[in-house]
Amino acid sequence: MGFRMKIDGSGPVNLSEKCITNVEFDSEIPKDSNARATDNGVGLKITGKMLFSLGAETEDSTLNLAKWSLVPSDSADCYRNVQIDVVAAGQIVRQITLPNAFVLEYEEEQDDENGVGTFMLHVKQKKDLTDKTAIEGGFGQ
């Protein structure tokens, strides 16, 4: 099973199955509701490796993730389109698109044992636009 992530905007990010290790989709619903609540949102948590390119031949797009997490809220650029493809056996199992996503958490970690660093990105769809989220699946590549 592999994952592909595509983020548009001023710093485009294209990460492939070589890099992403885990994807978590979460429908955030209040835990204390007695009936179906309107206060629900959607979030995506992506973890992966920070692969560097030997000789700096290709651009490391995880750098654009770090830069996105610092974009101030008055810039239109802080909302971006995030698309995740979950691919298995030549099929797209899930294609999740958050068209107006913003960064909620971003973390990078490097140590002297692993050789490559890891990143964790948590994005969320702007809450009033939750209905714009697309969850598709079951089609060929």
Next chain:
Amino acid sequence: MSLIVKIEGQESFEVSKECVQKVKYRTNIPADSNARTKDVGCELEISGKILVATDGDPFDSTRQLALWSVVPAENAAAYRHVTVEIVEAGIVERKYDFPRAFVIAYKENYGNESGIGTFHIVIKQKKDKLDLVSIEGGYVGA
């Protein structure tokens, strides 16, 4: 992989490469926000070994970190310029540059088993100076 931590300011020093074991960068955003907030900060977490100089070398760079963590707030030396470089195979994979950083947590730990102590420091960019933070990478460097 080598992790280079440099601290510049009233007393400049470099934490030696042999000491630093782990670097963590984090963007702090309130977890309950419904849309992009203005309340953004960022921090660096550095941990490593406290190595003893056996050849009479008087300068222990990790001691300078401990001294920085006790500088009072009214002293200008509380804010310093921190740069962290992560170098892999001749490539600077990341360069974090925090020009107005202060210490938010510092801990040293010693036990009778490992023979060396460990340190753990968390530094944060002054929150109103977040736009001065730069994150670069992906270029050839030493």
